[in-house]
Amino acid sequence: MLAPMGSLFAELARQATASARREVETYTREIPEFRLLHKDPRARARTLEHALWLRRRTVELSPHNSELSGGDLSCIASMGELRGSAGMSLDARRRVLDVHTALMLREISEATEAERGGGADELMRMMTWFAAQGERGIGAYRRGFVRALRRRLPYAEQVALLARSLLNGEPIAAELAAAVGMELPDRCAVTVFRLPDRPIVDHFLENEIGILVKSHRVPVMWGPESGDGSGELIALLPLFSGATAADDAPPHSVPDLLPDLTPHHLPDLVQDFARALGRPCAVGTATAPLPELAGALHRARRISRAAPLHRAPARLRPHTLADVFVELAVADVPFVDDWIRTVARRLETGPDLLATLDAYYRHDMHRGSTASALNVHSRTLDYRLRRVRELTGIDPGSTRGVRTFSAVVTRRVSGAWH
Numbered sequence: 001m002l003a004p005m006g007s008l009f010a011e012l013a014r015q016a017t018a019s020a021r022r023e024v025e026t027y028t029r030e031i032p033e034f035r036l037l038h039k040d041p042r043a044r045a046r047t048l049e050h051a052l053w054l055r056r057r058t059v060e061l062s063p064h065n066s067e068l069s070g071g072d073l074s075c076i077a078s079m080g081e082l083r084g085s086a087g088m089s090l091d092a093r094r095r096v097l098d099v100h101t102a103l104m105l106r107e108i109s110e111a112t113e114a115e116r117g118g119g120a121d122e123l124m125r126m127m128t129w130f131a132a133q134g135e136r137g138i139g140a141y142r143r144g145f146v147r148a149l150r151r152r153l154p155y156a157e158q159v160a161l162l163a164r165s166l167l168n169g170e171p172i173a174a175e176l177a178a179a180v181g182m183e184l185p186d187r188c189a190v191t192v193f194r195l196p197d198r199p200i201v202d203h204f205l206e207n208e209i210g211i212l213v214k215s216h217r218v219p220v221m222w223g224p225e226s227g228d229g230s231g232e233l234i235a236l237l238p239l240f241s242g243a244t245a246a247d248d249a250p251p252h253s254v255p256d257l258l259p260d261l262t263p264h265h266l267p268d269l270v271q272d273f274a275r276a277l278g279r280p281c282a283v284g285t286a287t288a289p290l291p292e293l294a295g296a297l298h299r300a301r302r303i304s305r306a307a308p309l310h311r312a313p314a315r316l317r318p319h320t321l322a323d324v325f326v327e328l329a330v331a332d333v334p335f336v337d338d339w340i341r342t343v344a345r346r347l348e349t350g351p352d353l354l355a356t357l358d359a360y361y362r363h364d365m366h367r368g369s370t371a372s373a374l375n376v377h378s379r380t381l382d383y384r385l386r387r388v389r390e391l392t393g394i395d396p397g398s399t400r401g402v403r404t405f406s407a408v409v410t411r412r413v414s415g416a417w418h
Contacts, residue, residue: 008122011111013059020051033092062129077144084148146175156210163219185238190296191285194304198231208276274313282307285318308413327410346391356384358409
């Protein structure tokens with residue numbers, strides 16, 4: 001049934017062609033991936049046809065609050081599939097939806113003004129319809145887009161897109177997770193593998209990572225390239241309701257106070273990925289619910305930069321905020337970091353003193369375990385600890401010694417002081 005002339009709906013119908021052209025022009029102007037429409041008349045005509053069809057269906061259905069039909073949703077999905085097949089990025093897809101929504105709202109506002117505010121009831125009907133059916137249309141567009149990605153992209157790239165969409169809080173994550181056979185969790189342990197030299201990602205390494213992704217069922221992506229040549233691999237370990245934390249976690253810990261307890265299965269994941277990477281790594285992890293993963297990534301990245309680098313996977317473990325909060329604070333205060341570095345320089349004159357302190361604190365200052373780890377006699381260990389006290393005036397076994405030397409060692413082995 002046609003809307004009566006003079007109504008808000010009739011005004012939208014009159015402006016439909018001009019509004020569709022404006023949408024296509026806005027895409028071409030504001031979204032780089034659409035600039036090819038200048039050179040491809042067929043693609044431009046198809047885009048214009050879809051924009052005009054969607055407006056006409058809006059005017060036909062909204063006066064009576066009728067839902068988009070299954071055929072309508074299939075048509076919308078086919079446009080999403082077409083753009084996914086053409087190689088459109090997730091960022092461009094999101095921008096398209098933002099532009100379309102903003103322009104539709106603008107058109108409704110302009111049509112209301114043209115009718116001089118008449119028909120508040122019509123405006124309310126239109127906005128009610130637009131809110132509900134717009135969400136259904138966007139969902140169909142996403143499903144079509146992901147359908148194309150499944151055909152076009154290798155599995156590892158689909159998983160990387162899932163990781164990126166989760167970190168960006170994008171709704172398309174649900175469709176991407178279904179496409180790669182993963183379930184969206186309640187929370188994730190965002191884990192960053194810091195690599196002092198970014199590896200060349202060849203077919204062998206991609207295959208190794210792909211095998212681990214399927215084995216551990218974790219979204220994984222490479223982080224952005226760094227100007228200093230370093231790199232990072234980011235894994236999002238799913239944590240579902242009822243997941244347990246590490247054995248050393250307090251039995252009644254408050255999640256808000258200790259948000260980054262290490263899940264039981266994270267150490268195995270870390271060692272497996274470190275073996276595949278085959279180079280020194282430092283690992284930082286932080287947990288958060290899905291809407292807060294961007295903040296968890298920021299924390300995990302900073303933790304990884306403060307954590308010690310290890311070459312042997314057996315010695316590598318994920319570090320949380322509780323492990324390196326002192327070193328994070330030191331890194332943010334240059335004059336404190338300079339003082340810590342001065343202490344380190346004094347210890348460089350002794351025989352393996354920094355390595356000795358590293359082992360000493362990793363073994364909770366137990367002399368027998370430390371000596372065994374260093375493969376030296378306990379008297380040799382005692383000599384080295386005495387030498388540390390002589391060079392610095394600080395007893396390694398004292399409270400002051402633990403506070404000072406543990407920060408010295410961690411800053412040194414993290415590679416922070418090049």
